[in-house]
Structure formats: C-alpha cells, structure tokens
Amino acid sequence: MEKTDKIWMNGRFVDWDDAKVHVLSHVIHYGTGIFEGIRCYNTDKGPAIFRAKEHFQRFLNSAKLCLMDIEYSVDELIGIAKELLKINKLNEGYIRPCAFYGYGEIGIKALTNPIDIAMACWPWGTYLGEEALEKGVRCKMSSWVRIDSRMVPALAKAAANYLNSFLAKREAIDCGYDDAILLNSNGYVSEGPGANIFIVKDNRVMTPPASAGALRGITADAVMQIIKDLGFELASQQNIVREDLFLADEAFFTGTAVEVTPIREIDKRVIGSGNRGPITEKIQKIFFDTVKGRLEKYYDWLAFV
Ligand SMILES: Cc1ncc(COP(=O)(O)O)c(C=O)c1O
Known part of the structure; x- marks a missing residue:
C-alpha cells in the first residue's frame, strides 16, 4: 500500500502514521467493524468517485446492521471523501472508510464503547494484475462455505465477515490458484471472497441472487444495467449450481477491487475457450469507458471531485 x-479520523485530518488505535479496541478482538471499498478514477473532466452515493449508503446500512450509530449523512461522507482526495492530491485510487467499536469495555456487549470512524485513500492499480483483466484468472471452489444471514448480517460489509473471505482466498492461493468461489450452505454458488460472479451460457448472462448469500455488489449492479442496455438476457433471480460454472461459455468477477475480471479456469475445468x-x-470495455467518464449515458454514476 502506497x-x-x-x-481522516473522528472528524480531523491526521498524518498517515498517526492514525492509530489502542490494541484493546473492541474491534481488534471481536471484529466489530464495518468498511467500504470505493474507487476514484481520473477522467477527462477530472477525478470522479464511482457510485459514491451507493457506497456510502451501503456503509450506513452496514452500520445499522451491526448496531452502530454513525453521526454523518451520505452527503457529508461524500464531502469528506472529496476533501480527503484533494488534501492528498490523489486523482485516482482507492477510498477506504471504516467505523468500529473502539477502546473501552473488553466484554462482548460493548454497550459504552465509542464508535470510531475513519477514512483513508491511496493510489491503487488493478487488484489481480493487468494480465488478469485480459487473460482471466484461475479459481478454486472453496472448501469454506459462504456465511449466511442466519449467522451474521451477510449483506453488511462487516470486518468479521471477512474471516470467511480471508480463509477462502488464502486456501485458493496456497493451492496455486488466483482466487476462490464459495458455495452457500444450500450448495448454490454465492460469490468470490471479495467479488460477485457472473456466467454466460448461450448468450444469457446469469448471476446468483442476493438470497444466495452474496454481497449486493455495486459494481454488479452497474454491470447488470450495462448488460440490459447491451440487449443481453439477464437472469439474476435464479440459483446457480457448481456444474453451471464448469459448463459456462464465459465467467467473470465484478467488484470495486477486481473491476470486471474474466475467469478462465475453475478447478481444472477450462471455461469456454x-x-x-x-x-x-x-x-x-463499457465498464472501463464508464468509470473513465467516456460515456455520458452513465454520468450519473460519477461524483466529480
Ligand atoms: C464479499 C464481497 N462480495 C462482492 C463484492 C463486490 O462489491 P462491490 O462491487 O460493491 O465492490 C465485494 C467488494 O466490495 C465483497 O467484499
């Protein structure tokens, strides 16, 4: 990380090296935090945050699901993000807001602990590498089952949920793959450790519904609109099984980090060609033209800094 x-931390801008928390903060022990991952792209009209409103609304939704009161509105958070980018003279990169139960009680209930809030940004290129965007990645079906809404709020971007993602990702890497795909506890395809999944079969595009345990991806939402606008049939309310993945003509991940990354192999089965x-x-192509501000049609998705 550069x-x-x-x-920005609890209302003030502090030096990067001074943005610290106490080792006995509640979040460190119990994972009681939430966060967002947002990208800002440099466009011909200047830097623009992609889908800022949706990301900060999901941030507040995650807080609500995890019983955290945040005293900032979506618009205020967008304002802070823009100021942060300007102060750091960053035209393109990643924005990471987070909120967490801080230092105080160490008991689980955390009735009196403060809710700390922070936002950082830094330059960030492609997550899985330029080659992955062109050639695609190799995936392993994870031995870990995707968390579901009976255990934790799976639709929240909650820190604790990412132990599931971490274990799946590490297992895949340790086994020589680039990334993982998780099934849910009913055996249906859910998503990657940090990305939504799409497959194409006979010109029809499919992605698992939110009820399959996948995070409601904001990139996936944009991509679904793009798919409809391109005139392809889209099935987003239908469960997908592992065999559908193996037999797909095409497959790809979507997410703020991975953007739109093709999947070329799953568990030794070559996908399509x-x-x-x-x-x-x-x-x-349309996704990158959109985030780079080349398509007026999708300008509403850009918050110019
Ligand atoms: C578990 C998980 N699924 C899906 C996504 C994709 O969501 P988005 O497109 O909103 O970044 C992410 C990344 O935020 C994620 O962490």
Missing part, C-alpha cells in the same frame, strides 16, 4: 499524507469471452470483453 502511503498518502493524511487520513480459456480466454476472455467476447461478451465479457464487451461488458468490460
């Missing part, structure tokens, strides 16, 4: 100058598929390529 450092920037300042991090083993390269980025033609529909994936079309969607990917």
Whole structure:
C-alpha cells in the first residue's frame, strides 16, 4: 500500500502514521467493524468517485446492521471523501472508510464503547494484475462455505465477515490458484471472497441472487444495467449450481477491487475457450469507458471531485 499524507479520523485530518488505535479496541478482538471499498478514477473532466452515493449508503446500512450509530449523512461522507482526495492530491485510487467499536469495555456487549470512524485513500492499480483483466484468472471452489444471514448480517460489509473471505482466498492461493468461489450452505454458488460472479451460457448472462448469500455488489449492479442496455438476457433471480460454472461459455468477477475480471479456469475445468469471452470483453470495455467518464449515458454514476 502506497502511503498518502493524511487520513481522516473522528472528524480531523491526521498524518498517515498517526492514525492509530489502542490494541484493546473492541474491534481488534471481536471484529466489530464495518468498511467500504470505493474507487476514484481520473477522467477527462477530472477525478470522479464511482457510485459514491451507493457506497456510502451501503456503509450506513452496514452500520445499522451491526448496531452502530454513525453521526454523518451520505452527503457529508461524500464531502469528506472529496476533501480527503484533494488534501492528498490523489486523482485516482482507492477510498477506504471504516467505523468500529473502539477502546473501552473488553466484554462482548460493548454497550459504552465509542464508535470510531475513519477514512483513508491511496493510489491503487488493478487488484489481480493487468494480465488478469485480459487473460482471466484461475479459481478454486472453496472448501469454506459462504456465511449466511442466519449467522451474521451477510449483506453488511462487516470486518468479521471477512474471516470467511480471508480463509477462502488464502486456501485458493496456497493451492496455486488466483482466487476462490464459495458455495452457500444450500450448495448454490454465492460469490468470490471479495467479488460477485457472473456466467454466460448461450448468450444469457446469469448471476446468483442476493438470497444466495452474496454481497449486493455495486459494481454488479452497474454491470447488470450495462448488460440490459447491451440487449443481453439477464437472469439474476435464479440459483446457480457448481456444474453451471464448469459448463459456462464465459465467467467473470465484478467488484470495486477486481473491476470486471474474466475467469478462465475453475478447478481444472477450462471455461469456454480459456480466454476472455467476447461478451465479457464487451461488458468490460463499457465498464472501463464508464468509470473513465467516456460515456455520458452513465454520468450519473460519477461524483466529480
Ligand atoms: C464479499 C464481497 N462480495 C462482492 C463484492 C463486490 O462489491 P462491490 O462491487 O460493491 O465492490 C465485494 C467488494 O466490495 C465483497 O467484499
């Protein structure tokens, strides 16, 4: 991670190296935190945050699901993000807001602990590498089952939920793959450790419904709109089984980190031709044209800094 100058923390901008918490903070022991991952892209009209409103609304939703009161509105948080980018002279990169139960009681209930809130940004290129965007990644079906809403609020971007993602991702890497795909406790396809999944079969695009335990991805939402606008049939309310993945013509991940990344192999089964598929390529191109501000049609998704 490349450092920037300042991090916003509890209402003030502090030096990067001074944005610290106590080792006995509640979040460190019990994972009682929430966060967002947001990208800012440099466009011809200047830097723009992609889908800022949706990301900060999901941030507040995650807080509500995890019993945290946040005293900032979506618009105020967007204002802080823009100021942070300007202070750090960052035109393109990643924005990471977080909120967490801080230092106080160490008991689980945390009735009196403060809710700390912070926001950082830094330069960040492609998550899985430029080559992955073009050639695709190799995935392993995880031995870990995706968390579900009976255990924890799976639709929240809650810190504790990411132990599940971490274990799946590490297992995949340790086994020589690039990434993982998780099934839910009913055996249906859910998502990747940090990305939503789409497959293409006979020109029809499919993605698991939120009820399959996947996070409601904001990139996936944009991609679904792009798919409809391209005129492809989209099935987003239908469960997908593992065999659908293996037999797909094309597959790809979507997410703030992975953007639109093709999947070329799953558990030694080559997907389609083993390269980025033609529909994936079309969607990917429109996605990058959108975030780079080249398509007026999707300007509403950009919050210019
Ligand atoms: C578990 C998980 N699923 C899906 C996504 C994709 O969501 P988005 O497109 O909103 O970044 C993310 C990343 O935020 C994630 O962490």
